[in-house]
Amino acid sequence: MKEDTWQTINKIFIEVFQDESLILDRTTSSNDIERWDSLNNMHLVVAIEKHFNLRITLKDIKSWENVGDLCDWISRETEK
């Protein structure tokens, strides 16, 4: 995974959750962030789509177990 993808994802999470102190690792999921509710979910997905110019489907979303899976998926899609 590219370092800049990881950094960008970090920035997007900080913006969506409005929490500058947020630190992600590959195993982070919605269980680890208190403000991660269903609406922030949607905002997160749309922000990622917009930033990377990608279209994310429900099938893609359901295939991710953690932030690491999400970043790997972005790396694969942006390299296509």
Place this chain on the structure above:
Amino acid sequence: MTVLCEIISPKSDLDDEVLIQNFLFSDNDKVKKNDELLEIETSKTVIVLESPVDGFVEYKFKEGQSIKVGAIVALIHDSPFERKIEINQSKNHSESKVISSAAEVYIKENDIDISHIDKKFITLKDLIKEEPKSVFVNKHDEIKPQLSSLKTISKPIEYAKKAEIRALSSVNAAGLISTFSIYVDAIKIDKEGGLFSNTDNSYLPIIVHETSKLLENFPELNSYYYNENINQYLDINIGVALDIDDGLKVYNIRGCNNLSLSEIKDSISEGVYSYLRKSLTIEDITESTFTVTDLSQYGVSHFVPLVNNMQSAILGVSAIDTVLNRFTISLSIDHRVTEGKVAAKFLSELSERINSNYTI
């Protein structure tokens, strides 16, 4: 010069009229197939109309104008069009000028003298530049005395809100609306796992699912009143009211009673994603036959939802009372179509279905 096609304002079951928000070309501009021609605002969304063919565009109205649904809003010609007209001979002499259709309407409505405009081809933009006191002057924040002796800040209601008021008034202004409520014991949500598993905590898919099944036995709640007739819908299309940060829109889940809980859950997610992407289509937000509005995330304990146009009932979902471990669902009905006893029975059965089909 031949007209290749007509661009028609799309029909909507919520609106009689729509608003022309913005032209994306000028009259006589060359356009290509699939070019976006104009934006139309309905009570629920903004729709972009595209050109189905290559050609030259002629707009039939002007920006900011309300038009009937089904009206021809633009033509696509095979070559640049010219139309010579005489407008207000006393002001504009006998000199003939080529005037766009939109400009022609504007000139007539505002009685504008175009004789001093030194152009052979006049478009709407030329006139708005010439006549700054046009209908497009922004009157926001204008302070003026109202009926009260107190001064107020008057802000015009946006078009979408006006249309929403009209649509809601058509049912609710009859004064024959009642709302009934019932408590439902809180239930556990089965989570699917994965990255977003902890966010999987909304009752909405379950309520929509159970409501759609139950409506099969309550056809009067899936109907509407019109002209002393009760019209019963054959399909059960549940509209889910969404109001996040781009105004209220009702996303329609078609054939809802034939879908599984999982399909309804996915459909609601798709609707919210489309809302946030601002990509809801006219099909997404029309032809719902019953509405569910969920304000649970705002912590409200009870509210009275308003029945939508061409419907007889709406269900409201309130927040969980974490002390008593229950939440309220409220059903507003149109008494011209049904009655309180039916509403009470529906709510009772819905509560029963939710509590017996899911773990408390």
